[in-house]
Amino acid sequence: MADMSFPLLTATAVLPALGAVATAAVPAARRTVAKWLAFAVSLGTLALALVVAMRFDPGGDRYQLTESRSWIADFGVRYELGVDGIGVAMIALTAVLIPFVIAAGWNDADPVEGEKTGRSWRPTQGFFALILMVEAMVIISFAATDVFLFYVFFEAMLIPMYFLIGGFGDRAHSRGEEEGAKQRSYAAVKFLLYNLAGGLVMLAAVVGLYVVTADQLGEGTFSLQQIAEARASGELTMGTNAERMLFLGFFIAFAIKAPLWPLHTWLPNAMGESTSPVAVLITAVVDKVGTFAMLRFCLGLFPEASAWATPAVIALALISIIYGALLAIGQRDIKRLVAYASISHFGFIVLGIFAMTSQGQGGATLYMVFHGISTAALMLVAGFLISRRGSRLIADYGGVQKTAPVLAGTFLVGGLATLSLPGLAPFISEFLVLVGTFSRYPVAGIVATAGIVLAAVYVLLLYQRTMTGPVEKPEIAKMPDLRPREIAVVAPLIAMLIFFGLFPKPLTEIVNPAVEHTMSDVRKTDPETAQSDAEAAK
Amino acid sequence: MDPVNYLYLAALLFTIGAFGVLIRRNAIVVFMCIELMLNAANLTLVAFSRMHGNLDGQIMAFFVMVVAAAEVVVGLAIIVMLYRSRHSASVDDASLMKL
């Protein structure tokens, strides 16, 4: 099944990895070279990702562009790559966002003057190298169809992320440079340990999976397809409890990454302390691995257990939606506000996944993509704002749109996307998730709908407090508007939001078949409508 | 007489030695106690050798003695070194490293 043609997916992942190495190797004095190199590499990766999207045939097999080599035969681990529509969408999202992240973070990692460091200390090179490294690892984990392979990169990507968060926070901190550094390393450690703990729980489950397969199939395997086939043919039957334990092991790890209430508290710290491009990287790219993995691994490997856990998961998702939104309203810090908003949105994604309807899961997938874009837009503009004023506190702003109308305008568009205004992309995904949920769990659907009202509240509160009102503070009176580089970063994002808001078909076309497969994994079909009942009755 | 008694004696010696290690401060004495434990082992070996009627035990006893001798060499060297540098052979004084 694995066509041994050109390993496109591997190439897509390897290119940024090599780029990372090259970028890191650029001499300390040649910062600009490193920046352009990294940017070029990210564009190259984008090109490859687009080729992947082109080569992908929505009508074809479930997994395409597959590669399969033996890796650690001893554990039955194979280097198996392959993408379904969802994978393609996520890889494309990653590849699209990274160039923006790099461009937005252009000057975020320039070394501070008067910092006594060794000759070979190269923060800028490191920054961009780490970003590319994360991209490579994320792409692999989106493409991996071998559980172990996925796990390896799911865990490994924590390390570069950890350095990005801990090493390159906002220079501006409301409570001074010193406190800032402390907060930053706290956030980084919290991020790493929280996710590592989740990952280790998952490791136990992975070991368990290995034992189960080894026990029943003679030799252990982690290949999604093999396991699926074995289950289908009845060779492999997990005991109910075993399956549930394994499911929990996986789910907890993903719920932390996603993050789902009550395992979310690392996100506000991480997003708050890191520079906004890194924050985008966290919430728009890395966290998506969690929700993606729920869709592919939790449902794919443990359908019965997923069905068993659905009520609880939906409850948690609903809590996340409402809780996240309410906390976002209560925040004083712009970035933390966006973080809590993201928590609310991840609630929607999880809700859609576990609604187990094609609208819900399709919507969830689109949600991952669109939330990525919209958060990127909002967060990056917020970053530009913060870099101008040197403060993250909402109270330090007001009346910005008088002095920097373009900044305010783009910020508003980002905000409107976040509250999923119709006509912008997120609306479609959110509506699909809600419809999908409602058609199976009406009450849950209605509760979740309350989330859209709250979203309006926190977004517009933020806009009102920062952008409108009289200009009272001198820093704002002389605040410059967006620079060309910054406009170049935001404009395409907004364009994408509008385009997909009106014409999401390119995405839905590749996502729908994949969702059908997932639905068949969990042996679910969409609920019947009264209409069709009536027709059936006739 | 019943060789089992030798076992009891050996066990007694071993226990005495062990407790000596636990309660005595002087490094030399502690070391002597360890030697005592080794000899208790020797006694046991010999006794069992006798009971089983093969010579393995006795031969091993010789080995143990040699080992003990070697330990004396090394041990005394170390203890003397300790004594010279701190003018005390108390084990408890050597407690710079803790926690």
Add this chain to the structure above:
Amino acid sequence: MSALNASPDGAVHNLWTHAAEAPSIEYLQLSPALIVLGAAVVAILVEAFAPRSARYYLQVGLSGLALACGFATTVGLAVGGYATDKAAVVGIGSLSVDGPALFLQGVILVVALVSVGTFAERRLEPVAHGARVDSFAAQPASVPGGEGEQAAIKAGWTTTEIFPLLLFAVGGMMLFPAANDLLTLFIALEVFSLPLYLLCALARRRRLLSQESAVKYFLLGAFSSAFLIFGIALVYGYAGSVQYPVIADVVDGTVQSPSPALAASMSNDVLLLVGMAMILMGLLFKVGAVPFHMWTPDVYQGAPTPVTGFMAAATKVAAFGALLRLLYVVLPGLSWDWRPVMWGVAILSMVVGAVVAITQTDVKRLLAYSSIAHAGFILAGVVAMNDRGISSVLFYLLAYSFVTVGAFAVVTLVRDAGGEATHLSKWAGLGRRSPLVAAVFAIFLLAFAGIPLTSGFVGKFAVFAAAAEGGAAPLVVVGVLSSAIAAFFYVKIIVLMFFSEPAPDGPTVAIPSVLTTGAIAIGVVVTLVLGIMPQYFLDLASTAGVFVR
């Protein structure tokens, strides 16, 4: 001796009749150990007769050569099939040359070879009176700070005895996992322990700490070996022999026509159980498992760092090898009795090691505690009681030993006026000042933490998988949780190195010679290769993972 217990009846008579004919010794299979021990003897002669000026070079050359040859022959034997189908019990039944033995001997030899580099390193210490010196005392016998020491330093003396000591230790360690009877086990233990006691005492800086560590190590080590030998005596009393196969038969009760004495003693399980427990204690002491771990932090901290690295790596390898053979060859029949105990020890080691390490402030102590936790992880693999258990432990030891040697080698580089700056506060901001060293150390830490793409992760997975297969799922859970705790302090160091401002009086990173650089490089390479492309070594471990019986 095989002749002796071949026929339990009429022992005295046999002694005479059999002593006449010379026993046959399989020199080929024994050659690795013989080479090393022989070289050790030669090294002593060098100490005796070679002029001071020449000794250093002679010793380094000799040790390096000997260890290299030893490794070569080991590989040769393995290739020659002595690890698998030609595996045999040799030396009149006292040693067994088989897969695990050769594998572990190979590991020990390479570790030792690398350690020779760190032992011989002379670039780190500041030049004393025009002489480049290593990190060992000029004249150990002299009083610290006394004029004797001053004179020795002025004379530019160095303790070249470390090399023969190292060789003896290595020889003992090679015999330890190969020992096929309890006596050899005991002898080998002493042969590698005694030199280590001495090596611990030889630090050039902070000699009081060094001596203290030596005393503690010696007393406690002797204490534990006393238990060991007493346990051996009891088991001998039970089985009437110290040969593994024989004891195994007796334990399984499959011995044909036992003599009346044996029949009598066999009926008394208490002998066996108590003896077994004491022997286990002796071995667990060497691997540094809770509650026999307390020497580890002090000794690791006080001993000269190159010695610590060697000891931490090689001793664990040797001791776990012996433990495996004992449990898998001699006592499988008793597994119902010792498995629960070992479970407890494993859990304790994992948890205590990880938890106590959190609050450590000295790099070497911290690594010591982490080694305790790792002993716990390895024990989890040991108690699996299946083939994968053996191979996973072998692989883990391979991975762990190189990470350890490398890590301690890095520790030797970070120095300030007082020698090595081992206090963590000194490491603040190291990443800013010398990113390369910090990055390398970070890699080792991540490997300790078991992050994917490092050898540590593969090892951990192998061990846990074996344990889970062996029905020890709870151990896996505990292991996972304690590795989560452990991750905390590994991360703490990384934070310190990269994210905190460099201390004004921070240490400098010495530029080492090729010796240490090589050691560290090898460590990094092995760590990454075993992390990314482990297949070959896993195969090696699993083919080697069969004991000869």
Add this chain to the structure above:
Amino acid sequence: MESLIGLLVAAPLLGAAVLLCGGQRLNRTGHLLGTALAAVSFVVAAVLFFDMVGRDTDDRALHQHLWSWVPVNEFQADIAFQLDQLSMTFVLLITGVGTLIHLYSIGYMEHDERRRRFFGYLNLFLASMLVLVLADNFLLLYVGWEGVGLASYLLIGFWQHKKSAATAAKKAFVVNRVGDAGLAIAIFLMFTTFGTFAFGPVLDDVEASGASQATLTGIGLMLLLAACGKSAQVPLQSWLGDAMEGPTPVSALIHAATMVTAGVYLITRSGAIFNAAPDAQTVVVVVGAVTLLFGAIVGCAKDDIKKALAGSTMSQIGYMILAAGLGPIGYAFAIMHLVTHGFFKAGLFLGAGSVMHGMNEEVDMRKYGGLRKYMPVTFITFGLGYLAIIGFPGLSGFFSKDAIIEAAFAKGGTQGWILGVVTLLGAAITAYYMTRVMLLTFFGEKRWQPDAEGNMPHPHESPKTMVIPMVVLAFGSVFAGGLFKWGDAFVNWLEPVTQFEHGHPPLSVPVITGLTVVVLLIGVGAAWFQYGRAAIPVVAPRGSLLTRAARRDLLQDDFNHVVLVRGGEHLTRSLVYVDNKIVDGAVNGTAAFYGGLSGRLRRAQNGFARSYAVSMFGGAALLVAATLLMRAV
């Protein structure tokens, strides 16, 4: 012809895009472009209208399918337009009035440096509003629905430097969001019930769909909730008053003529569902009745001319909702009143704007007085609008409102009587407060006050661009009703879409008409009695309890403030505390726990070799004991 429909939307959309992204260089010409594009849209509408009239009644509806929007197997949403008589009516109203308001704004916003953006927003509004009325499925309608919400948000908050404006804008959007949520849920229900939400399949044959009565009622109520949000009906009316913070043309276009009537459109459009769900209809009628009184009462108490008019808007829309709730006997009249109201209310607002323009943006009517001499045109046009809204016989308001009152009576039974009386009462109050406005503003002696800068206002007639629209609208206010009534032209025009059945009121039509005229005169008389003769204090007297309540929008705003705003603040604040101290506290607590444990455990490592020996010895003992124990058990 179909292809033209897209153009209706495209023109203003293009305008919005160009004006908002164009940047400074368009500052000088932007407003002209915006107005021109609005006019284009109107012309296209006219063309389509005459084409439609040209075709015979049954195939007047036009369809334009642009592209498939969101296809996820069952769930199929298209970007497709449907132009039938109902849509057509709205399109004409929107583009027509819209164009006039654009024209008016040229003058009104002359001195605002952000005029370009203002016109951009106006165009955006037109586009969204047209999408709303042209959509052929509820999801696309939803897009327009929130689109106008956005435009209204931007325009209310146009003077963002005023805190009050920003707040009002946010309030409007959020309150509307509540309604939007209702619309969303209605769509969910439709999807789960009919498997689609396109107008055709859903509305054509509701009975056959096998949908339960409960479901239909649910859908109806959710639609009503949406309507309440958009059309400022009780209980979601609170935003409309504050919305007057926006520039007056906005109030005229969005918050009088077009957007606020979207609710009426929604209910009329989905009439099929309401017809099948009588309970829902009853609720609609009740909401309408309550609101028409509520708004009227509020209108009586306000001294701010725009707020007074806002109250009246609420109440007039109450009429429409009520009519729509009556079912087939009411739909047509609802729409008819909607159109006429569009004319005269827009006219009134523009007049108000013109007055404010002349009075240094003063809005307090108590500081007006005697303006008829100074701004004659404004006076006349405003006056005509006034006569129209109070339903002076012969003017358009008279016909449309009278029709609704008849229909209300025709509902039959006690319901019919109650509704009839309510509508009559409403008519009386309307007459009262509108007369009050008229008197306070244009009659009596000057009560002008210097503004903040201390310079006295010297009122003057507004510029041409402002006057023309007022005049045009005045014409509409006068004649529209008559034209519509002429041979029931309007009813027949809408009949194919909304159905129509003649209601039979218990009283004969002339009687009802008589009654209306009577209550009208009563209202006017009362107002003259109070404000016509006596001098008016510049500072409002304390007034009766009701008056004071009415000034504060009958206290429902205070209710919202206390319950929702304050409550919400407390909730969020406490949740933040919970998140930091409890949820996150658990995390940090675990870390702290291990730290403490570690600190305690490491004390065992006390540095004394002998104590280490003890632990070894103990360990050995344990080992032995354990092994023996294992054997024992």
